Amino acid sequence: VVVSIIGLGFMGGSLGLALRRDAANTVVGHDPDPQADAAALERGCVDRTESTLAAACADAEVVVVCAPVAALPAVIDQALSAAPAGIVTDIGSTKEGIVASIDAAQRARFVGGHPVCGAEVRGASQARADLFDGATWLLTPTHDTDPARYATLHGLISRIGARPVAIAPAAHDRLVALTSHLPHAVANLLCSQAAQGRIDGHDPLAAVGGGFRDMTRVAGANPRIWVDIFLDNRVALAAALREHRRLLDDVVAALERGDAGYLARWIGDAAAARRSTLAAAFGDQASDLHRLALHLPDRPGVISGIAQAFGAAQINIEDLALEHFSPDRGGVLEVVVAGADAAQRALQLLDEQGYAAVATPLVSDEDAP
C-alpha cells in the first residue's frame, strides 16, 4: 500500500516506522517544517519526503493526516484534493467536529481515526515502530464511507499490529470525554482547589501524600495542546462534567443525611468498576493479581536488587509504582504480580533480601485501607 503521512512528528514518524516493517508498504512523508522531514528521513520513518503536500499525496492509496488539531480541517481538505483516489484519515483526539467539517462530496473518502496510545514525546527522532502494537485504533466510518476504501484502511491498521474498532463520531467523543478528558479536567480541579490557600497556616499542597500526587500526575499538562482538546470536545466534556456534578451532589446529600448504606453501596460499585478496568488491562490474570508492598530506603541500587531477583526467578512484574515520600525517608514500593504462587515466591525472595513485604489481592473487596 502506498501511504502518505502528512505531519512527521512523534506519532507520524512512529506510524511510518510501523508501516515500513512491511516491505509491501511505501511511505511518503511531508511536514511543513523541513527539519521534521529531515529527522523523519534520518530515522527511517519514510521511504522519501516531498516538499509539498500535493506531491506527497499524489499516488497515495491512504493518507494519514498527523497535523495539530487546529490545523486538521484545512490539511484534510488539501489531502482529499491531492489524493483523488485515496482514503484520508487523521489521528486527532476528537472526531465529531472534524467528520462534520468534511465537504459532502468528499465524505466517502474520509474516515476519522484515533489511535489510543500515549505520545510521551515530540519529534520523529524519538519515533517508535512498536508504538501501536496491540493498541486500540478507533475509526469513525459513517453511512457515507466507501466500503472498499474503508477495508483498505482497516486492513492497514490491523497489519501494523493495532486493533481497529469502529465507533460513531459522536459516541467516540462521549467515550473519550468520559475516559480521558474528564479525569484530566478533574486532576486540574484537585490541584486548583488545593492551591486556594493555607488552612490555619498549613499549605495543603505541602501536606498532600502519594495518593494525591498519583491522581494529579496529568494536571497542568501542556496548555497549548490541552486547551485545544478541551475546546474541541467541549460539548461532550461539559456533559461529562455536569454528570460528575450530579453524582457528586448525590454523595453530598448522603453525607448530609449520614447515610452509611448509600456510601457503602457507592464504594462497592466503585470497587466493581475498578475490577472491570483491571480485567480490561490484564485479561484473565486480573482476578489473580497480588500487590506486594514494602518499604524501601532511598539510595541507588535497591530497586535493582529486587527486580533482579524477580527476573532470575521468572516472576513477571505486571505493575510497579514507587510512592516517594521524601529523600530522607525513602518510599513504599508496590509491585504487582500475577498468581498466588508467584506472590508467595516473591515474598520469599524479598524476605531473603531483608524486606518485610506483604501481599494483598489487588481486587478484593477486603483490601486493607
Added chain:
Amino acid sequence: VVVSIIGLGFMGGSLGLALRRDAANTVVGHDPDPQADAAALERGCVDRTESTLAAACADAEVVVVCAPVAALPAVIDQALSAAPAGIVTDIGSTKEGIVASIDAAQRARFVGGHPVCGAEVRGASQARADLFDGATWLLTPTHDTDPARYATLHGLISRIGARPVAIAPAAHDRLVALTSHLPHAVANLLCSQAAQGRIDGHDPLAAVGGGFRDMTRVAGANPRIWVDIFLDNRVALAAALREHRRLLDDVVAALERGDAGYLARWIGDAAAARRSTLAAAFGDQASDLHRLALHLPDRPGVISGIAQAFGAAQINIEDLALEHFSPDRGGVLEVVVAGADAAQRALQLLDEQGYAAVATPLVSDEDAP
C-alpha cells in the same frame, strides 16, 4: 517513657516497634483480641501485654489509642480513667469530633493525633519499626491542653523519627478533607461514572487507559473503613465537595463560552500547584527532576536490567511507574531522576541496552502531551 498502646494492629504494632528501638521506653500493649496480643508479642512490638485495658494503662505516662474510628470515644474515655497521671492520644484520621467528645474535666490530658503515613496492611505481624520515620504526625492541642504532658508526647514522637506538627482540630479535618478524603471521593466518582453503561455499544471501563487507572487506584477501597472516615469527616468533606463543584461549574461555563484564555490560566495554575506538591515531596531537587520514558516488553527481567545499570552508575531512581497496557504489548516505564547530568547518563545507559528512551523535565510548562 512508659507507653501504653491500646489496639495492636499494624499501626499500633509498628508504633511499638518504633518506640522499642529506644531502650529507655517501656511499651505495654492491650488488644481486645488475644490473638492480636500474641502476634504483637511474637513480633516484639511490646515489652508485655495485659489482658485488660485498665492493667495496660495503670503506669502509663503516654497512652496511644489505636482503635477503629467508631470505637475511639469509648476507648479514649476508658484510657483517661485508667491512666490518671498520663496523657492520652489517638491516631484516628479525623479530629474535631473526637476532641469535642472528651469530657471537659479530662481535656487537659487528651491531645488528638494523626500520623500521616499509609497503612498498607493489617496486623501486628506485618508491623514495621520505620513506618513513621520522617512522617508528619499531626497533633491537635487546644487551650485546655496541659503543657508539660503535651511536651512529653511531642518529644516522644520526635524521638521515634516522626515530625510532630500542631494544628487546630477543625483545621486538621479541613486539611485532610482537601488532601485525602476529597481525592478519594473523586476517584470513586470517576469509577461510578464510567460504570454507568455502554456508549454506542462500547464499555467505557474497557476503554480507559493508564491515566484513568492511576487516578482510580484508591477507588473502592475497603467500605467498612471508608464509610466511617467519610461520615466522621462529613462536614469538611461535604464542604470540599461543594467547592469542587463550584470550581467545576466555572470550567463548564468557560467551555460553554469557548474561553481559551480561562482554560489556559486554569491549566497554568494547576501546573504551578503540581510543582508545589513536587517541591514538598522532593525538596531542592524538585525543580531539576527529569522523567525518562521508554517502551518495555512484558517479560521477566527487563526492569531488572535497567535498575541494575542505574544502580551501578550511582543514578538514584526518585520515582518509578509502569503503565501496563496489556500482556501482549508491554507498557511504558517512567523513571524519574534528579539532575540533568543524571538524566543524560541514564539516557546513555538505556541506549546501550537498546532502549530508545526520552527525557523531559518533570515540572516544565512545556511537557509534551
